[in-house]
Amino acid sequence: MIRNFRLAMAQMNPTVGDIDGNTARIIEYVEQARESQADLVAFPELAITGYPPEDLLFKTSFLQANVEAMQRVVAAARGIAVVVGYVEVGDSATGVDIANAAAIGYDGQLIDSYRKMYLPNYGVFDEDRYFRRGDECPVYRINGVGVGVNICEDIWYPVGAIAVQREAGAELIVNINGSPFHAGKSAHREKMIGTRAADNGLFVAYLNLVGGQDELVFDGASLVCDMTGDVCCPQPCLLPRNCW
């Protein structure tokens, strides 16, 4: 059962490559969410770098700046939990060892880094080119509530992270997205998220970014589904919106 848990979702429009600009806005929203007494504030998939960063990911200086930005966001999140999409950089000596990740911070400390498990590699997506996949999907207890975090494609499969996180005690799933628009997609997503929520008997918060990047348009349309699958907090299409 969820008890008085306030989730803030920033349906924002990050700019690909503008790490400093994106981070300044993220920190401003963290402060607003804390003032609203949110328990947790969430930001979309790769919100720090913008999505999709593509071959910027081959630049070491870009990766390093993104890690430092994530650390600034986490440090700014005093008195609140934060989930923010960034690129995790591993310490492999053999070359590229990066993951499409979500940093989980609590009261100014980095608690964990969740790595996306299902990397889309079809149509407009080529995430296998860049990222290694994750293989762990923990549950965090945040102010008394079991919270599982996962990233976009992870929730599109019934047997993905969500089923494991439910078994591990999750009551709320925070799924952060960079999900592009096509005709009919928001209705399809709404049905899919409702099915996941109802099948697993938990709340699912679906947070998508907005804006355009080359040929892609991200439509937002974030929402929360309750444990019966009903949508309880629909957000607008194609507009930035902070919901808390």
Ligand SMILES: NC(=O)CC[C@H](N)C(=O)O
């Ligand atoms: N960023 C992603 O993982 C996107 C893939 C997902 N199936 C979508 O289009 O919403």
